[in-house]
Amino acid sequence: MSSGVGGPAGSAGGDRPARAGRKSSTTTPAHRDKLRRGGVTALQIGAVAALYYASGKLGLFQQLVRGQVTPLWPPTGIALAGLLLLGPRIWPGIALGAFLINRSLGPSVPAVLAITTGNTLAPLCSYALLHRVAFRTHINRLRDALALVFLGGFTGMLISATVGSSTLRLAHALPADGFWPTWWVWWTGDxxxxxxxxxxxxxxxxxxxxxxxxxxxxxxxTLLVAATIGVGFLENAPPPLAFLAFPLLTWAAFRFQLAAAAPCALAVSTSAILAATRGTGPFAGHTLVTNMIALQAFNGAAAMTALLLAAVITERNEAQRKIEETCRRLAEMTARIAPESGGPPVLPRDRGDKEGNGGPTRRP
Structure with a gap:
């Protein structure tokens, strides 16, 4: 009896490790996939932080106010693009990059933390607003371009400008009369x-x-690239020829849509910023406030011209393609249902028609 009882018990005990082994083997791929996703996310966060920091250092070469406020702040564009393409999980990379770039500028640690918070919340707010209106990253609709301009750019960046300027003022890094010029350049730069x-x-x-x-x-x-370079030189020339950028942007948007309009807008804006920081071209002999207003008006007009016009042309081309596709399908359907003779289909005679030979009549 003891051997009979011990046999099944022993076999049952031997089955437990086997079942446990099978269970652990089934969970291993899921665990590995989770680790892989975590590693990819960590790499994405590190890449966003590195790009934020590097572009911030590059943007500081264009500084106009207090050595840390510039008319074009590339990190905000990188942060919002990262959120749109990779999702909100990469926000620690934005925060890390903002902390490193602001810490290198010398404010106190509390001030750096406050500015970092504003720089992180601003693109997150822009992302939330764009997500709410179903923004498409291809920007192939006019509503997408308008959303990026007014929600992603103008509205979301109010947070970073307000938090940053207020922090500098509270830290006595700005005089009382320097708050609004700093706020203006900060907001427009972002x-x-x-x-x-x-x-x-x-x-x-x-x-x-x-x-x-x-x-x-x-x-x-090739001609468009050469013209873009030429306009960049003309923007730094003594005669005020910056307006020549707008025919260039129109050409790029009409012929190549956003694929060329966006790089052209970046090129002409960068050339204008270089002219403003050097005080050359149309920005020579003016005060800082005058140059800021003129520069940001020019950059805003150039960016909006490129974005909105490219979106309108893309939307029009897509509508035309759909119309042509619909016409082609209708033609194929008509060809299938028409008689082999090629004439129009025969329709029955109405009751009000006079009875002649009693047969069906053709209607024109």
Whole structure:
């Protein structure tokens, strides 16, 4: 009896490790997948932080106010593009990059933390607003371009400008009469980062090498690049010729849509900023406030022209393509249901018609 009882008990005990082993083996792939996703997220956060810091250092070469407020702040464009493409999980990268770049500028640690909070919340707010209106990253509709301008750029960046300027004022890093000039440059600089840098990054994500483009298309693209470089030099020339950028932006938007309009807007805005910081071209001989207003008006007009016009042209082309596709399908359906003779289909005679031969009649 003891051996009979011990046998089943022993076999049952031997089955437990086997079942446990099978259970652990089934959970291993899920655990590995979770670790892989965590590693990818960590790499994305690190990449966003590095790009934020590097672009911030680059943007500081254009500083106009207190050595840390610039007319174009590329990190905001990188932050919003990262949120739109990778999701809100990469926000620690934005916070880390903002902390590192602001810590290197010298304010106290509490001031750095406050400015970092504003710099992190601003793109998150812009992302939330764009997500609420079903923004498409391809910016192939007019509503997408308008949302990026007014919600992503103008509205969301109010947070960073207000928090940053207030922090500098409370830290006695700004005089009382310097608050509003700093706030204005901070807000417009962050907004210009969204309007100018974010579209370029969104375009790069879906960019591909054209395989069947005719040679004339390549010649036109080369001419557009040369014209962009030429306009950049003219913006720094003594005569006020910055307005020549707008025919260039119109050309890029009509012929190449956002793929060319966004880089052209970035190029002409960068050239204008260089002219303003050097005090050359149309910005020579004016006060700081006058140059700030003129520069931000020019950059805003250039960015909005490129974005809105490219979106309108893309939307029109898409509508035309759908109309042509619908006409083609209707033609195919008509060809299938028409008689083999090619004439129109025979319809029955109405009751009000006079009875002649009693047969069906053709209607024109």
């Amino acid at each position: 907004a210009m980062g969204v309007l100018v840098v974010t579209p370029v990054l969104l375009v790069l994500r879906s960019a591909h090498w054209p395989k069947h483009a005719p040679p004339s298309r390549w010649r036109e693209a």
